[in-house]
Amino acid sequence: MITIKDIAEMAxxxxxxxxxxxxxTPGVGDETRKRIxxxxxxxxxxxxxxxxxxxxxxxxxxxxIIPHTxxxxxxxxxxxxxxxxxxxxxxxxDYNVLISTARSEDDVNSAYKSIxxxxxxxxxxxxxxxxxxxxxxxxxxxxxxxxxIGRNSYISSYYVDVNGVAGTRSMTEHLVHLGHKEIAVLAxxxxxxxxxxxxxxxxxxxxxxxxxxxxIYHCKYHMEEIVKGTKRILQQKPRxxxxxxxxxDLAVGVLKAVNEMGxxxxxxLAVTFFDDxxxxxxxxxTITAIRQPVEEIGSTVSNLLFTLLEGKTxxxxxxxxxxxxxxxxxxxxxxxxxxxxxx
Amino acid sequence: MITIKDIAEMAxxxxxxxxxxxxxTPGVGDETRKRIxxxxxxxxxxxxxxxxxxxxxxxxxxxxIIPHTxxxxxxxxxxxxxxxxxxxxxxxxDYNVLISTARSEDDVNSAYKSIxxxxxxxxxxxxxxxxxxxxxxxxxxxxxxxxxIGRNSYISSYYVDVNGVAGTRSMTEHLVHLGHKEIAVLAxxxxxxxxxxxxxxxxxxxxxxxxxxxxIYHCKYHMEEIVKGTKRILQQKPRxxxxxxxxxDLAVGVLKAVNEMGxxxxxxLAVTFFDDxxxxxxxxxTITAIRQPVEEIGSTVSNLLFTLLEGKTxxxxxxxxxxxxxxxxxxxxxxxxxxxxxx
DNA sequence: TTGAAAGCGCTAACAT
DNA sequence: ATGTTAGCGCTTTCAA
Numbered sequence: 001m002i003t004i005k006d007i008a009e010m011a012x013x014x015x016x017x018x019x020x021x022x023x024x025t026p027g028v029g030d031e032t033r034k035r036i037x038x039x040x041x042x043x044x045x046x047x048x049x050x051x052x053x054x055x056x057x058x059x060x061x062x063x064x065i066i067p068h069t070x071x072x073x074x075x076x077x078x079x080x081x082x083x084x085x086x087x088x089x090x091x092x093x094d095y096n097v098l099i100s101t102a103r104s105e106d107d108v109n110s111a112y113k114s115i116x117x118x119x120x121x122x123x124x125x126x127x128x129x130x131x132x133x134x135x136x137x138x139x140x141x142x143x144x145x146x147x148x149i150g151r152n153s154y155i156s157s158y159y160v161d162v163n164g165v166a167g168t169r170s171m172t173e174h175l176v177h178l179g180h181k182e183i184a185v186l187a188x189x190x191x192x193x194x195x196x197x198x199x200x201x202x203x204x205x206x207x208x209x210x211x212x213x214x215x216i217y218h219c220k221y222h223m224e225e226i227v228k229g230t231k232r233i234l235q236q237k238p239r240x241x242x243x244x245x246x247x248x249d250l251a252v253g254v255l256k257a258v259n260e261m262g263x264x265x266x267x268x269l270a271v272t273f274f275d276d277x278x279x280x281x282x283x284x285x286t287i288t289a290i291r292q293p294v295e296e297i298g299s300t301v302s303n304l305l306f307t308l309l310e311g312k313t314x315x316x317x318x319x320x321x322x323x324x325x326x327x328x329x330x331x332x333x334x335x336x337x338x339x340x341x342x343x
Numbered sequence: 344m345i346t347i348k349d350i351a352e353m354a355x356x357x358x359x360x361x362x363x364x365x366x367x368t369p370g371v372g373d374e375t376r377k378r379i380x381x382x383x384x385x386x387x388x389x390x391x392x393x394x395x396x397x398x399x400x401x402x403x404x405x406x407x408i409i410p411h412t413x414x415x416x417x418x419x420x421x422x423x424x425x426x427x428x429x430x431x432x433x434x435x436x437d438y439n440v441l442i443s444t445a446r447s448e449d450d451v452n453s454a455y456k457s458i459x460x461x462x463x464x465x466x467x468x469x470x471x472x473x474x475x476x477x478x479x480x481x482x483x484x485x486x487x488x489x490x491x492i493g494r495n496s497y498i499s500s501y502y503v504d505v506n507g508v509a510g511t512r513s514m515t516e517h518l519v520h521l522g523h524k525e526i527a528v529l530a531x532x533x534x535x536x537x538x539x540x541x542x543x544x545x546x547x548x549x550x551x552x553x554x555x556x557x558x559i560y561h562c563k564y565h566m567e568e569i570v571k572g573t574k575r576i577l578q579q580k581p582r583x584x585x586x587x588x589x590x591x592d593l594a595v596g597v598l599k600a601v602n603e604m605g606x607x608x609x610x611x612l613a614v615t616f617f618d619d620x621x622x623x624x625x626x627x628x629t630i631t632a633i634r635q636p637v638e639e640i641g642s643t644v645s646n647l648l649f650t651l652l653e654g655k656t657x658x659x660x661x662x663x664x665x666x667x668x669x670x671x672x673x674x675x676x677x678x679x680x681x682x683x684x685x686x
Numbered sequence: 687t688t689g690a691a692a693g694c695g696c697t698a699a700c701a702t
Numbered sequence: 703a704t705g706t707t708a709g710c711g712c713t714t715t716c717a718a
Contacts, residue, residue: 001695003694003695003696004695004696005695005696013704013705014704014705014706015695015696015697015705015706016697016698016704016705016706016707017703017704017705019696019697019698020697020703020704022696023697025697025698027703027704028703028704029703029704032703032704044456044460045460046456046457046460046461047461047695047696048397048461048462048694048695048696049393049396049402049461049462049463050392050393050394050395050396050397050402050462050694050695050696051393051397051694051695051696051697051710052393052695052696052697053392053393053396053397053696053710054391054393054394054396054397054694054695054696054697054709054710054711054712055695055696055697055698055709055710056696056697056698056710057697057710059392059393061441061463076423079423080419080422080423083442083444084444087442087443087444088444091443091453091454094457096441096442096443096457096458096463097441097442097443098404098439098440098441098442099426099430099439099440099441099442100430100434100439100440101426101427101430101431110434111434113387113389114389114437114439115439117387117388117389118389118390118391118392119391119392119393120392120404120439251622251625252621252622252624252625253625254625255622255625256624256625259625259627277622278595279594279595279598279620279622279626281595281599282594282595282596282597282598282599282602283622283626284602284627344711346710346711346712347711347712348711348712356688356689357688357689357690358689358690358711358712358713359688359689359690359691359713359714359715360687360688360689361712362712362713362714363688363713363714365712366713368713368714370687370688371687371688372687372688375687375688390711390712391710391711391712393710393711393712394694394710394711394712394713395711395712395713396694396712397693397694397695397696397710397711397712397713398693398694398711398712398713398714399694399712399713399714400694400713
């Protein structure tokens, strides 16, 4: 295996000079730099990352911790896009991405230990809300660079989030505007902060419209439970005229249940979701939904972290991105199909 | 920051002994080992990965290279599940996963250089077929552990793949059995080996049935192109009675086009896909598809790599996994809905 | 069973 | 502008 020592010998210079060239440190003659660069290129030399890491206390890796929600937390329309965005932003800056999907609550700590205490990364992007308080406190204390995706309640941290309250509020207003009074909401687990937030927007809008937001149901992200839950909601008398499911992981189960009950959308029931999925566009009827700017979340969170890694102070500690209502056919909207409304 | 030197001093032993305990190396007194372990636990010590990597020439990281196909190669039902599986298998063995989504053909090399030549990983899982020949040759030459997901044509490597030929063959037979004679196939880019393979199965089955497999069309994984392509196929006279799309990335576009043309499935047209997607189950009608054992691909490829990393020789160099036909409603099957047929 | 010591390949401070 | 050198925190050989 080839090292900077070899390069140094071939270029008739010291290791230090080679190191300077590799790191772009000023203070090397133009002529010398060119000579060394040429040799590096010829030999296709790449410095040993462990050695660099040890000496410079810098790994050029960032870590990404993805929360455990359902069976495949990654297998939806959210994390894959964010991950893609992050790896691309990282690649642009010569960083690599170490990924860790926490498999359970307990696992968060093991992921954290190995990645962080083992100094495998220079900074951390933490997805989701259920990351341990103790760990966050430790990150803060050690001034380790980290950014959250999703608001984080306990400690004032850097984070990027979406305005879930406004999103559900305007969707609810949309439904009310269409004449719905009995609107049922199916939501994910009660203890998720983002779910609570989304529900708040629903309640606000309902109260403001003088309607009672009493049809709220929770269920885990588990297919059978979702199907059962949906059916139970729709078997009530009188049946709600609209169903608003506020998490993308509910989509397939909800639509399956509606199908199985033989209800027609939107004639018998208006249906809409928080999170827009690709297949909503090919569904019959096409599905109205709230779209999050997923790519933007990914790039924003990357930019925040890399600003931190450069030792700079980001202009904003927190970035709240807006959602967008994509009006399609599933609510029987009278608006022209495909029209959008910012919120 | 705390190091093994600190631990050694506290335990009144040498660094070497602490190192032995950390690595589970035999030759340490039972009493001593316990004492050291206790201190490590109390201080929540985790050895510095860079130092370990440098000294032991082992990083405890594996790399995953995901190919560039569409806009978000990751955002489908395949890679996220495989990635989840790999990270879990890795975590079980105290390995971390470094991910690299090659953004383009050229990018493969930069990902490769940084990850591999920088010695950031001990082994590599390479997804897709378009990885550079030169790089593979180098991996082989240096006896660097690597495993492919998907057959790899040029060099005899370890790989895990799915029997695409058999999958499309039996789906085609299924369609023929249902009475279809004019079956159109929409496929991904012509130069992908997996696509070629799938087409082979189609041709085989058609020939065997005495039918002509002339309705084969290719298109890139780009929404508009897919919609246009599908419409063009379905505007031919006489219109094919069945449409078989052989890549999951085509699904939304194909269904959208069919919808827009006002064709009824399965009355006017039978539709089916290579790759089963979650939403096929809630679509109206539910969609018949070929299912790949995605989880199993992920776990098998992990096991292969970790066997290699342990210095052992895997029993099989290659694993070919079977696909499964999930019969639902979209082909107007007379078979009971939800029945399965192995292939 | 344990300790001592020599490196692993690099960076960075200090000399020149 | 360049060389010299002392580590970075660990593993591993060799001695004891």
